[in-house]
Amino acid sequence: MDILTALLGGFAEAITLTNLMYCFLGVALGTFIGVLPGLGAMIGISLLLPVTYYLEPHSAIIMLAGIYYGGEFGGSIASILINVPGTPSSAVTCIDGNQMTKKGRAAVALFVTAIASFIGGSIGIVLMTLFSPLIADFALSFKSEDYFAVMLLGLVASASVARGSALKGLVAVLLGVLVGTVGTDVSTGVQRFTLGFPELVTGVNLVILAMGIFGLAEVVSSAGNTLPPSGDQHVRMRDMLPTRDEARRSTGPVARGSALGSLLGALPGAGPTLSAFLAYSFEKRLSREPEKFGTGIVEGVAAPESANNSAAQTAFIPTLTLGIPGTATMALILGALMIHGIPPGPKLMTEHADLFWTLVASFWIGNLFLLILNIPLVTIWVRLLKIPYRLLFPSIICFICVGVYSVSLNPFDIFLVIAIGLLGYGMRVAGYEAAPFLMGFILGPLMEEYLRRALLLGRGDVTVLVQSPVAAVCLAITSLMLLWPLVGEHVRRLRVGFPRP
Amino acid sequence: MRTTSTRRSVNLSDLVSGLFVVLLSGGFALEAFGHGIGTFARMGAGFYPFALGAICAALGLGIAVRAVIAPTADEASVRWRGLLFICAAFATFGLLIEPAGLVAAIVGSTVIGAMADPESRLWESLLLGFGLSAGIWLIFVVLLGLSIPVLPLVL
């Protein structure tokens, strides 16, 4: 078999001592950067990019890829332990992950994360190995109306991620979308809702938004609590393992999450984040006890974590096979390839086949490192919670400030964090979930762009939105989801009899 | 927003938040309207935010109405002390970072932020502030090579 020989060749190249070292270094650095609030893979890669100018191309890309998925994983650690997501794609992990921490089960949550990430990543890699060209075609066949429909589905699904009132979930999504429209409109160049600030002309930066809505709001809610927010943690190796029942309950979510993630990861845009939200809301709907989601159950961690990691892998497919980066982080990795004189594009897989397969092999090794590195480290991460919160929270504030400031070296951004944080804290107090807000913020502007383009290319004919099968199916599911909770809430209430006081 | 309301006639936090949503998204919709609605083929810059702002305002109104007609128990409580000091800590960092540099900004925001917890002690947060400055300087300036001013401009 061709692929097998090629892959073995890739392993041979990736397993050289130097490359193993860079892989390890990348994964370790990425995890570390991902754990720090306000920093993510994106910043990590952009800051380390100049260093890779001096490395051999294989090693450089292996290290950058390591930072990328290390960062994704590190982001989940921050979500679970301090309820401040390190990366947007782990925002949904906060919901159940941090509840587990509050019950003293942080170690289990981290362990499940590590395993689910590894399995999700591996499935993503297998699919990437076997079906790269196919998946690339799939991504290319997506037209504007299809993107629009998938994103609308993602948005409505993310509203249902919310605990409690579905109405408030929808409002949170819509507020996120509205904040997302701040800045220059791509299609007309009109500056919307900038209130006259030049800093808002390019919109609100994602890091700033996430740090306000999650970071500041979380610190305000937890600082000065008489009880430590995380209670007593069990940190012995034995306490890390999920119960037999939990392991059994996680298998389905991991399998479905990985499948979903692999498919959506290949779509340019918001692959990992979108698939994490969809996986979570999918499991919640599938579950016989949906009300348990949000109380700290393993399914709520396993599903999004396997989904975002498999998506993180397949996101490389369009980048490598077409030379078209799906996300800003991918664009940086492409930039690194070009710096090393490797033009990414349709011919990369044929002309630089060795690089492609080395990379695939190193992904696998990287994921393994991630697992090896993190299982023992779980106990150390959990010990972080033993630091008294009155020392921990000022540190979180400082890291958020420096992280945000490093984005564009403008103090204005810090004040923007305060403004968004006030909104976020208000939402939290009044029972509006932050995760759907974030999702609305990310997908809203993309959705507008695709909707507009679909209609422009369709010359104003609204029916183009349902002419493609993918779009039609997505829109049908969306309408069902949209109608159900609004109706369902009333159905439930009728069943109980009268509105409860 | 008022702290925990024990009265059961109205869910105050739902009412207030619902009305706030109406105001905020209504504001978006209003400004969006001025950007032009356009046609389906060439949507104006205002089309999308106007439509969504209007929907959001309607849902917000729904929440507010529900808070009066069919209220659930209001469990909201605001931590004013934390809110005040933590926002002040962020503001301190923002004000100090460029004129006074990283060390002053971090020590300043640590000391002020720590006051959010009534049990914090000044010497402890000062110590923490200097420790953090060293750590952050090492990570961001030395290892990651960010061009952040470390010491005051005059030095």
Add this chain to the structure above:
Amino acid sequence: MKKVVTAALAIPLMTGAVLAQEYPERPISMVVGFSPGGGMDTLARLVGDRASQELGQQIAVENRPGAGGTIAAAHVAEAEPDGYTLYLGETTTLMGPVVFDNVGYDPIESFEPVAHLANAPLALVANPDVPVENLEDFLSLVSEKPGEYFYATSGVATVHHLAGEILEEMAGLDMVDVPFQGGSPSVTAVVSGEVPFGFVSLNAATSQAEGGNLKILGVTTADRVPDFPDIPAISEAVEGFSAAPSQFVLAPAGTPADVVQTLSEAFGTAMSDEELLSSLTARGFLPDYQDADTFASDVPDMVSTWSDAASVVSNGN
């Protein structure tokens, strides 16, 4: 790591260059209006590193992304005019006041031109299934059906879009622009056939054309690009057409003339280094060094040409 390397290279050069004048006596910061890793950032790092060797002082790249680079431009416009803060700008800087509100600088009044570095050619591309093989085919196909054909750009009032508008104007065409968020998605749209034509960077165009995913109809520079002599210039079919974004270095207004001179010469020497030139070409830049005086005499023209084109699209439809 990088600082050490550059510093080591710089030591032997310090004696000659620095003793003659006081400037520069400390590191210079070169502000870029885009994120690390992009084309402009790479340009800044490559040229900055090489020019550092000439100046005997490190040129540190500072990324201040936002609003098409105009936030960075405004930052530099307000900086101390001592030669220690420079701005690596591109065409958008020149038309910034037309495209954005309150940019906080004037492209002519706020800066001293230091050096023109390069142009970045764009290419007019077509999806392989579109029945055109060359510019003549394109012109006759599009002029037959006014308002029927779409072309992809990387956003409203970007140089890609303006190139299209200028072409429509000069060739008497009527096409519909489809804005995308940046260059990559617009390339994808033409490759997948969602949009038949597009203006994309020459670099992206050639790598996709090699795989047969795109057809390149012409480049937007006034003449053919030396590295790709087989690709015609659009000006061969539409006389006088030229629309390529350019990259240059500016200093805050009021920077002493001798400092500007020193910098201009340092960039000149750097831009004659074969190794640097070839790595710039590989990244899609067409090196075109002009010293401070030559460039300064061009600036008003460049500003008015691009501002005129931009004012048509940014307030029009």
